[in-house]
Amino acid sequence: MIRLQNISWHAGDFRLLDVSFNVPAGAYGVLMGRTGCGKTTLLEILCGLRRPSTGRLWIGGRDVTAAPPGQRGIGYVPQDGALFPTMTVREQIAFGPRRQNLAAAARNDLVSELAAATGVAHLLGRLPTDLSGGERQRVALARALAARPSVLLLDEPLAALDEEMHGDMMALLKTTQQQLGLTVLHVTHHRREAAHLTDCLLRMEQGVVTEATDP
Amino acid sequence: MKGPVQARWEGWWLTCGGMTAAYLILILGMLAATAVHSSPHELWAALMKREIRYAIWLSLVTCTTTSLLALLLAVPVGFLLSRARFRGRAWLDAALDIPIVLPPMVVGLCLLILFQTRVGRAVEQVMPFTYTVAGVVLAQFVIGASFAVRTMRGTFDNLSSRPEEVAMTLGCTRAEAVWLVTLPAARRGMFAAASIAWARSLGEFGPVLVFAGATRMKTEVLPTTVWLELSVGNLEAAIAVSLLLVMLAILVLVGVKLAGEPL
Numbered sequence: 001m002i003r004l005q006n007i008s009w010h011a012g013d014f015r016l017l018d019v020s021f022n023v024p025a026g027a028y029g030v031l032m033g034r035t036g037c038g039k040t041t042l043l044e045i046l047c048g049l050r051r052p053s054t055g056r057l058w059i060g061g062r063d064v065t066a067a068p069p070g071q072r073g074i075g076y077v078p079q080d081g082a083l084f085p086t087m088t089v090r091e092q093i094a095f096g097p098r099r100q101n102l103a104a105a106a107r108n109d110l111v112s113e114l115a116a117a118t119g120v121a122h123l124l125g126r127l128p129t130d131l132s133g134g135e136r137q138r139v140a141l142a143r144a145l146a147a148r149p150s151v152l153l154l155d156e157p158l159a160a161l162d163e164e165m166h167g168d169m170m171a172l173l174k175t176t177q178q179q180l181g182l183t184v185l186h187v188t189h190h191r192r193e194a195a196h197l198t199d200c201l202l203r204m205e206q207g208v209v210t211e212a213t214d215p
Numbered sequence: 216m217k218g219p220v221q222a223r224w225e226g227w228w229l230t231c232g233g234m235t236a237a238y239l240i241l242i243l244g245m246l247a248a249t250a251v252h253s254s255p256h257e258l259w260a261a262l263m264k265r266e267i268r269y270a271i272w273l274s275l276v277t278c279t280t281t282s283l284l285a286l287l288l289a290v291p292v293g294f295l296l297s298r299a300r301f302r303g304r305a306w307l308d309a310a311l312d313i314p315i316v317l318p319p320m321v322v323g324l325c326l327l328i329l330f331q332t333r334v335g336r337a338v339e340q341v342m343p344f345t346y347t348v349a350g351v352v353l354a355q356f357v358i359g360a361s362f363a364v365r366t367m368r369g370t371f372d373n374l375s376s377r378p379e380e381v382a383m384t385l386g387c388t389r390a391e392a393v394w395l396v397t398l399p400a401a402r403r404g405m406f407a408a409a410s411i412a413w414a415r416s417l418g419e420f421g422p423v424l425v426f427a428g429a430t431r432m433k434t435e436v437l438p439t440t441v442w443l444e445l446s447v448g449n450l451e452a453a454i455a456v457s458l459l460l461v462m463l464a465i466l467v468l469v470g471v472k473l474a475g476e477p478l
Contacts, residue, residue: 047383070383078381084378085400099386
């Protein structure tokens, strides 16, 4: 479950005003809005990378308003994947479990399992520079899932993909969410993407979020 | 219309190319003239003099120490300038360039005066700087660190902060994320920053002379040697040391270029 209550934030002329919404546990929430309307900022606030000036937020029923990013139980997939430049795919996926002190054997099993599930098992020894856009997004998804989050935050994860990969990745996201029972908040400005994926549609305009029924 | 425009542009490119060639010829000409002025035997004999061997050793030790200290400072300061947004950032950025724009001799004089103040004297009681080897390092550091900071800032500017932020969502503190994700990605920039500080320190003359003196077998570094040997009319030794400085500078230049960082 993701819940925001009266979240406000501003920098210069840009501001988010009393943003409140709720994505129920196990639902696939899609937040739509034009480029530059503040969707990424909102995700950063959910991640704990920006501190809201007012309001509170809950993730999985826990008030995480003051919690550091690593203690919020979230998996974050930024727009371009933001892979770690000097790490192989294996090291990227193992990063979260390593931080959680997961034993080496269990960590290796988890990496293999997630690499297979996201279709990157044959890429484990590669560096980010040797991956295509679609492969990078898959690795970023596997890396986020490896920390075993309760909530997945996706920032335009399909923006840089071609038509065919777009469809594959949408299917992967939906399957993963259903199999793991994750709560997802997926930010996009694509209507088709939203219509295909969403259980809970939200629209953002001029710093204000409202619930919507039709993408 | 196309003909005259094209001709004008060709003329412009010829002018640019000609001026570049003239400058390059000047640089290579002065280096070549210096290189062939004395025989290799005379140069080698000069380099084997006890005082000059000490100056070589002291230059290598102080420059290496300075470049490591400069890097230690440049990483956090460069990171702050690149990533943090705060009031007065532009002023801080400009202030950190002061050692680059000040005449080097003035830096030495300012250091000398600083260590004549009450605070400076108190520091000298614990660790003497004026006219000591530590003073050589400090004089080199003031200027070298400024170049290293500029290089590290550019390096961090070119690295996205996103991977670092993802690492934080995966359980790292900011410092851990920087250590595990950003610094490995910045290693070429760190090498370039240390190399530039090293090369800059190697050629530092004015501040070292004023603040640390030119005492043979004590605070004499290679640029000081060139000046001392020239002042007593020993041109062979001055040329030998100059050529050594040129070779070291070229080595650093090649190293930094190979590391892929713009100078």
